[in-house]
Amino acid sequence: MKQRTIRLDHVAVVLCQPKLAENIGTTARAVVNMGLGRLILVEPENPDERVIRAVATRAADGLIDRMVIAPDLPAALADFHFVVGTTARLGDHRGPFFTPRTMAKKIVEMGSETRVALVFGTERSGLTTADLRLCQAVVRIPTADPKASSLNLAQAVLILGYDLLTAHEPSGEPPAFKPAVQGEVQAMYDHLQKTLLDIGFLPDQNPDHWLMSFKRLFNRTGLTHGDCNLLRGLCRQIAWVRKNGKPQIEP
Ligand code: SAH
Numbered sequence: 076m077k078q079r080t081i082r083l084d085h086v087a088v089v090l091c092q093p094k095l096a097e098n099i100g101t102t103a104r105a106v107v108n109m110g111l112g113r114l115i116l117v118e119p120e121n122p123d124e125r126v127i128r129a130v131a132t133r134a135a136d137g138l139i140d141r142m143v144i145a146p147d148l149p150a151a152l153a154d155f156h157f158v159v160g161t162t163a164r165l166g167d168h169r170g171p172f173f174t175p176r177t178m179a180k181k182i183v184e185m186g187s188e189t190r191v192a193l194v195f196g197t198e199r200s201g202l203t204t205a206d207l208r209l210c211q212a213v214v215r216i217p218t219a220d221p222k223a224s225s226l227n228l229a230q231a232v233l234i235l236g237y238d239l240l241t242a243h244e245p246s247g248e249p250p251a252f253k254p255a256v257q258g259e260v261q262a263m264y265d266h267l268q269k270t271l272l273d274i275g276f277l278p279d280q281n282p283d284h285w286l287m288s289f290k291r292l293f294n295r296t297g298l299t300h301g302d303c304n305l306l307r308g309l310c311r312q313i314a315w316v317r318k319n320g321k322p323q324i325e326p
């Protein structure tokens with residue numbers, strides 16, 4: 076059987092504060108096995124390249140050469156259009172939850188122009204609530220027993236990658252819209268949060284939590300560059316009215 080090569084260069088794996096170099100290496104191997112494009116590390120504890128390369132096998136050499144270390148998660152995500160978090164835990168403030176297979180189909184339908192980040196948490200405690208707030212969707216890999224829901228990091232990466240690889244039969248339909256990059260989306264959320272605090276719509280206590288209702292709404296619809304501009308225009312108009320006491324009328 077002739078095997079064709081499938082490239083998922085537009086999909087990156089982001090590891091948040093990985094503790095063990097062995098896990099970075101086995102993850103690099105999984106990333107290459109499944110044809111994903113890039114590996115990004117956020118604040119790795121011990122990125123010992125000798126250990127990483129030793130466990131990753133030669134096929135991952137190129138990927139490891141191109142591997143980047145980001146200072147924090149927002150910086151790592153700034154250039155992506157769609158960000159997927161992963162967690163073993165189900166909690167109300169997390170989600171919306173998808174299975175790897177449903178998410179893989181969704182990502183493939185978005186087309187290769189959409190840069191996607193799959194974000195994985197640190198070995199012991201996983202992603203924090205603040206990390207998950209930077210994600211537009213969350214994938215939870217089902218397990219047989221809810222008491223044994225936590226997978227090994229590289230195995231979790233492998234499962235998401237495998238479903239992407241095997242879902243790779245796009246329908247041929249063009250993507251419904253071109254999403255804005257996360258740097259722009261986060262800047263809009265910061266602007267919106269400031270505006271909603273200024274007008275007393277969000278409480279001073281824990282505004283990040285309350286802003287999640289808006290994030291959930293926009294995560295369902297998706298946001299384009301124009302949508303971000305529209306919302307920031309609304310914020311600017313609200314600031315104008317607060318300052319001047321009357322609407323600014325365009326001539
Ligand atoms: N106790 C942590 C587990 C950390 S395992 C938690 O509750 O998330 C390290 C990482 O592997 C997790 O942060 C997640 O990115 C991934 N992972 C492990 N099990 C997973 C599962 N069942 N579904 C999705 N991701 C999982």
